[in-house]
Amino acid sequence: MKINNKIINEIKDKAKSFFIDSSGCHDWTHIERVYNLAIRIAKKEKANLDIVKIAAYLHDVGRKEEMEGGGKICHAEKGAELTEEILLSHNLDKEIVENIKHCVLSHRYRNEHKPKTIEAKILFDADKLDSIGAVGIARDFLFAGYLGCNYLYTGNEKKLSKQGKKYEYTKEDTALLEYYYKLKKVKSKIITEAGKQIAKERHAYMVEFFKRFELEVRGAL
Numbered sequence: 638m639k640i641n642n643k644i645i646n647e648i649k650d651k652a653k654s655f656f657i658d659s660s661g662c663h664d665w666t667h668i669e670r671v672y673n674l675a676i677r678i679a680k681k682e683k684a685n686l687d688i689v690k691i692a693a694y695l696h697d698v699g700r701k702e703e704m705e706g707g708g709k710i711c712h713a714e715k716g717a718e719l720t721e722e723i724l725l726s727h728n729l730d731k732e733i734v735e736n737i738k739h740c741v742l743s744h745r746y747r748n749e750h751k752p753k754t755i756e757a758k759i760l761f762d763a764d765k766l767d768s769i770g771a772v773g774i775a776r777d778f779l780f781a782g783y784l785g786c787n788y789l790y791t792g793n794e795k796k797l798s799k800q801g802k803k804y805e806y807t808k809e810d811t812a813l814l815e816y817y818y819k820l821k822k823v824k825s826k827i828i829t830e831a832g833k834q835i836a837k838e839r840h841a842y843m844v845e846f847f848k849r850f851e852l853e854v855r856g857a858l
């Protein structure tokens with residue numbers, strides 16, 4: 638069976654059920670933002686919009702299990718399993734199922750699965766773009782609070798970010814450390830040309846914010 642609007646809406650409703658009581662960093666509003674970004678990029682990259690829509694709705698359905706498992710489960714891998722079950726229940730063509738599964742599996746850059754299709758590259762970019770810019774900054778501080786971080790900043794962020802340790806979240810990790818360790822590097826990970834244009838502006842805004850943040854910490858502003 639091919640994709641139609643009825644199937645897309647049914648999958649959207651099913652996807653929503655995986656985000657009940659989810660954290661603010663990865664709740665349904667995150668899915669909506671990724672969806673909007675993905676559609677924007679897909680139109681410029683001339684990708685299959687129906688594939689992108691469904692992949693965007695399903696890309697984090699494995700997130701809750703990852704969080705509950707303390708990070709021992711890869712949400713992208715678990716999400717791909719759940720995605721296959723959901724899509725097969727709609728009797729979608731095998732080629733469609735495999736494309737969407739690949740999108741979900743490869744949207745995370747902390748695993749070994751790399752996006753190969755244009756639709757997978759678009760989802761990857763849209764998901765990463767939501768972690769930078771004004772929204773990205775807000776999510777960064779929200780995530781630090783969710784983890785129970787004890788500090789707004791420590792003053793050791795630059796030093797720690799250069800140590801190259803395996804990154805594991807603790808209560809000593811701050812939003813500023815996340816910026817130095819991960820967020821300032823996101824722009825270089827973006828794949829599509831349309832995504833790179835969005836990343837350029839969002840990255841610049843984020844850099845300026847954290848520059849001012851550190852100036853205010855020192856009382857320079």
